[in-house]
Amino acid sequence: MVYIKDLSKHVGEEVTLKGWLYNKRSSGKIKFLILRDGTGYLQCVAFKGNLPEEKFELADTFSQETSFEVTGKVKEEKRAVGGYELDVTDLDLISAAENYPITPKEHGVEFLIDHRHLWIRSQRQVAILKIRHRIVKAIRDFFDDRGFTLFDPPILTPNACEGTSTLFETEYFDLGKAYLTQSGQLYAEAGAMALGKVYTFGPTFRAEKSKTRRHLTEFWMVEPEAAFFDLNDDMDLAEEFLEYIVQTVLKDNQEDLKILERDTSTLEKVKRPFPRISYDEAVAILKENGVDFEWGNDFGGGDETIISSKFDRPVMVHRYPSEIKAFYMKRDPDNPKVALAVDVLAPEGYGEIIGGSQREDNLDLLLQRIKEHELPQEFFEWYLDLRRYGSVPHAGFGLGLERTVSWICGLEHLREAIPFPRMIYRNTP
RNA sequence: UCCGCGAUAGCUCAAUGGUAGAGCAUGCGGCUGUUAACCGCAGGGCUGUAGGUUCGAGUCCUACUCGCGGAGCCA
Structure with a gap:
């Protein structure tokens, strides 16, 4: 055969x-x-x-x-x-196969998603799944070749990692509630203090009632974390990483991209260096384009599209107001109103595919942040230990796999980027 | 949670308030180079649910259910 x-x-x-x-x-x-x-x-x-x-x-x-x-x-x-x-x-x-439901003519999205287990047989879906596979391998190769160790965080956790998102809840024997992880990052920080450079790669869960084409309740995220990295090192890593993924897919998946009718000219431009702009500069861009934007707010989907449309490759926006960022992000010593955070916005309206930051490595400042965010300190004692025993500057980021697949494949909806999407009103098939 | 839009044949969609239709799929027949092949014939419907307006409702009104998109939140 x-x-x-x-x-x-x-x-x-x-x-x-x-x-x-x-x-x-x-x-x-x-x-x-x-x-x-x-x-x-x-x-x-x-x-x-x-x-x-x-x-x-x-x-x-x-x-x-x-x-x-x-x-x-x-x-x-x-x-x-x-x-x-x-x-x-x-x-x-x-x-034999009698009356196969998916005929060669057009179908609506609802019908197709009801038959997702069969839909994945179609040419287009096969191409997407092959590209997803290649991206996953590129991610692993990239970090493996650069001295990062794969470090698997738990999926069941006792608390909300960042204290903001709504999480899926379950009963955990006699220990009360447990939650499905929304990020492996805090655990990755522990890993970085043990192994120097680590990455986590696995499913994460958000119970937010997001009803948009950019959200899933279950999605995959890769999160590198490195000791002795500052924000600039983090941004260097992120751009080299994205360039590698995109160029690898361009090299190995031409046939699949052709099936998807993807215009690859925009992907070919994904080469270092990427533009780096501050949050302040991004706000200025919005104002130049007639957006009534108030300093201190976070960007919405439309804002991100306007900002990214000014550049021909992914753009890195750094130093966001610390108020709108997670408690563990380090504040800029030169301007404590902003955090040493970075978001990478993909071109063509695909939005935020990477979110990262330098982490707060000072015990007292971190304790203060936990209080300000009204988080239960007892759950974070182990995390605080990382600052008690040989704390070092460190940084990392998270990349959403499905958003990356979606962008590289030029998809309309994230649901096509994963074999069996989980959305707010759907957990079947 | 809020704001829009939608639901008619297995699927994708039509149908001025006046007899519910087409393409694809399915079945039968035809064709020695097709490219979502083509041509002919046939079967296929309680128009999402429950009320209301009307001589008459797929069409207008109300509620509900389900779905889609957007906002918020984020990857």
Whole structure:
């Protein structure tokens, strides 16, 4: 048995393939069966007379998504999808598929998402999932090659990490409530004090009732954290990281990007250095564009689009008002009103894909922040220990995997960037 | 939580307040190079639910349910 992606090595040979029927066309004495096997698409041509009569008729009984085995000679054929074609000499049914719900015509998003378990078989979804896989591998390769150690944080946690988001709650035996993690960052900080440079990579959960195309309740996040990094080191890392991911996908997934009809010219521009602007400069941009924006507020989705539209590559916005940022972010010694935080805004309106900061490494200041945010100090004692025993400057960031996939693939909605999206009104299939 | 929009055949959508229609899918027939193939025929509907207005409601009104998008919050 061979796979469609390897057909170039078998031109002229008779081979057997297995897969599913993607589409079928017939014209009397000739039938075209489009086979898909997860690695590609292949037009199988059944000429009457080239295969036993009963096998020729068997093809008529195959409906969309029927699984079957096919044998024939491989030849190059410009007219066919993928550039190769199979002259069928034998054909066998594996299992029938009656009335497959997703037909070759248009469907609404609601119908497709109801049938997500089948929708992922379609060409477009396969391309997205392959790119997602390549991005995940690029992320791991990037950090592994730069001395970062994978460090898995717990998913069940006793408290709200940043004390702001609404979290999913569950009963944890006799210990009361536990929550699904919204970030592995605090644990990553502990890891950085042990291993120097670490990254976490796993699912995170937000119970916010967000009803937008940019939100999921369950999504994947990668969070590097490095000891002895300041904000500039953090931004250097973030831009090298994004450049690597985008250029890797451009190198390895041209076919998939073509299927998605992604305009790759904007992705090709994702090269260092990225523009770095302060929050103040970003506010000035908004005001120049007629937005009535008050210093101290956070940017909304529309604001982010305006700011990012001024640049041809991702833009890093740093030094946000500390009031709107998490308690653990270090304040700028030159201006305590702002935090040493950075958000990276993707181009083309895809918004914030990275949020990061230098962390507060001073015990007394951190204690003060916890009080100001009215957080329960007892839950943070272990975190405060990191400042009690050899505290060092450190920084890190979090990158949302689905937003990154969404941006690189040019998707309309985050729900296509993950195999089984979890949204506020949907947890099936 | 708030603000908009929507719900008609398996799917995508039409239908001035006056007999509920098309394309795709499905079934049958035709075609030796098709590219979401094409041509012909056929089956397929309690118009989201409950009320109301009207001689008459898919269409107008009210409530509800479900969904979609946006705000807030964030990756």
